Amino acid sequence: MAMMLSSGSINLLTRSVFYSKPNIEAKPVFSLLLKGRTVASSMSYAKELAAAKKAASLAARLCQKVQKGLLQSDVQSKSDKSPVTVADYGSQVLVSFVLKRELPFESFSLVAEEDSGDLRKQEGQETLQRITKIVNDTLDSDGAYNEFPLSEEDVLNAIDSGKSEGGSRGRHWVLDPIDGTKGFMRGDQYAIALALLDQGKVVLGVLSCPNLPLASIASSDRHAHDKVGCLFSAQVGWGTYMQSLDGAPPVKVHVSATENPEEASFFESYEAAHSLHDLSSSIADILGVKAPPVRIDSQAKYGALSRGDGAIYLRFPHKGYREKIWDHAAGCIVVTEAGGVVTDAAGIPLDFSKGRYLDLATGIIVTNKKLMPALLKAVRESLEAKASAL
Ligand SMILES: Nc1ncnc2c1ncn2[C@@H]1O[C@H](COP(=O)(O)O)[C@@H](O)[C@H]1OP(=O)(O)O
Ligand SMILES: [Mg+2]
Ligand SMILES: [Mg+2]
Ligand SMILES: [Mg+2]
Numbered sequence: 505m506a507m508m509l510s511s512g513s514i515n516l517l518t519r520s521v522f523y524s525k526p527n528i529e530a531k532p533v534f535s536l537l538l539k540g541r542t543v544a545s546s547m548s549y550a551k552e553l554a555a556a557k558k559a560a561s562l563a564a565r566l567c568q569k570v571q572k573g574l575l576q577s578d579v580q581s582k583s584d585k586s587p588v589t590v591a592d593y594g595s596q597v598l599v600s601f602v603l604k605r606e607l608p609f610e611s612f613s614l615v616a617e618e619d620s621g622d623l624r625k626q627e628g629q630e631t632l633q634r635i636t637k638i639v640n641d642t643l644d645s646d647g648a649y650n651e652f653p654l655s656e657e658d659v660l661n662a663i664d665s666g667k668s669e670g671g672s673r674g675r676h677w678v679l680d681p682i683d684g685t686k687g688f689m690r691g692d693q694y695a696i697a698l699a700l701l702d703q704g705k706v707v708l709g710v711l712s713c714p715n716l717p718l719a720s721i722a723s724s725d726r727h728a729h730d731k732v733g734c735l736f737s738a739q740v741g742w743g744t745y746m747q748s749l750d751g752a753p754p755v756k757v758h759v760s761a762t763e764n765p766e767e768a769s770f771f772e773s774y775e776a777a778h779s780l781h782d783l784s785s786s787i788a789d790i791l792g793v794k795a796p797p798v799r800i801d802s803q804a805k806y807g808a809l810s811r812g813d814g815a816i817y818l819r820f821p822h823k824g825y826r827e828k829i830w831d832h833a834a835g836c837i838v839v840t841e842a843g844g845v846v847t848d849a850a851g852i853p854l855d856f857s858k859g860r861y862l863d864l865a866t867g868i869i870v871t872n873k874k875l876m877p878a879l880l881k882a883v884r885e886s887l888e889a890k891a892s893a894l
Pocket of ligand 2: 617685
């Protein structure tokens with residue numbers, strides 16, 4: 505039986521498979537920062553990281569507000585049939601606005617999921633008004649940027665500033681304003697995922713996960729899940745930190761250190777349409793994983809993995825699906841800086857320098873360095889068995 509992680513309730517019947525504590529080391533941040541000073545390359549991203557955290561936190565505030573009062577009329581249908589909400593657009597507007605305001609002297613390029621096409625049509629006018637109102641209300645509630653309300657045209661332009669193609673040159677922000685829209689609409693897990701590419705490499709990432717418990721989701725103590733709202737942040741060479749979205753100090757986190765697949769639990773998509781659950785199960789069986797899969801929406805999986813709530817993430821989209829860079833850039837650096845490894849199914853690191861898409865043959869696998877060789881072998885065997893059964 506699979507575990508489904510929803511925001512309010514975690515099925516505790518199968519809890520014996522989980523670890524009892526999140527893998528968090530509560531060290532004062534400044535001492536860690538001093539230690540990291542030798543990593544010269546990372547010094548230059550401190551102000552970008554601060555801006556990214558601010559942007560993703562403010563966007564989370566807007567999303568939380570919308571999720572609470574989610575109305576059927578907030579849902580539109582796009583040509584790809586994925587639901588797009590006022591919150592997707594509003595989050596993209598806020599992130600774009602805050603980054604530009606916080607980093608006024610830097611050139612700005614943003615690769616983001618949403619565009620304003622539907623909102624520029626007659627039938628999008630009511631939605632546009634609602635987005636403009638909620639964006640201005642959120643900016644007002646923050647107090648830092650409330651001198652002029654944004655107009656509807658400002659909102660459309662902010663959304664369209666996310667049209668960059670990215671690539672291997674220069675700096676590009678990469679944004680999924682709501683990752684896991686289906687989870688968001690169910691009231692479950694979702695994330696605001698923001699990363700920075702520099703010369704094609706992910707150099708920082710922030711994951712804002714408003715519904716993720718601050719304590720390990722592996723904990724069997726049901727009260728441990730009462731407090732929710734996590735902000736993960738990572739900068740190349742500096743490690744990964746987690747703090748609560750309400751502003752508590754960050755603590756450094758690490759992936760699970762387990763070498764034993766029998767102790768490992770694995771994460772996969774909540775939505776069967778997003779990943780082949782049968783293939784994940786066969787890989788887990790070959791590897792010797794005993795625990796049932798833990799199914800969570802969005803890049804919250806990468807966040808939970810970075811603090812050791814589980815040890816493996818398996819993602820095998822259905823044939824023909826093309827992965828986008830905004831669905832993995834922030835999650836990838838959050839896990840790698842916490843000591844994990846993120847590769848395609850052949851063990852090749854993900855390449856974020858090719859534009860808006862990741863060119864992947866099969867899937868994405870994530871685990872710690874010790875388990876990766878055995879996981880790769882299990883993946884290879886499962887894929888071979890699948891191919892020979894066709
Ligand atoms: N058919 C699909 N296969 C795989 N992933 C998908 C598919 N449709 C949407 N997604 C994207 O998968 C991610 C969430 O997947 P999961 O929760 O399974 O990890 C989201 O980025 C979601 O987009 P979106 O950002 O619009 O929610
Ligand atoms: Mg979408
Ligand atoms: Mg997404
Ligand atoms: Mg999205």
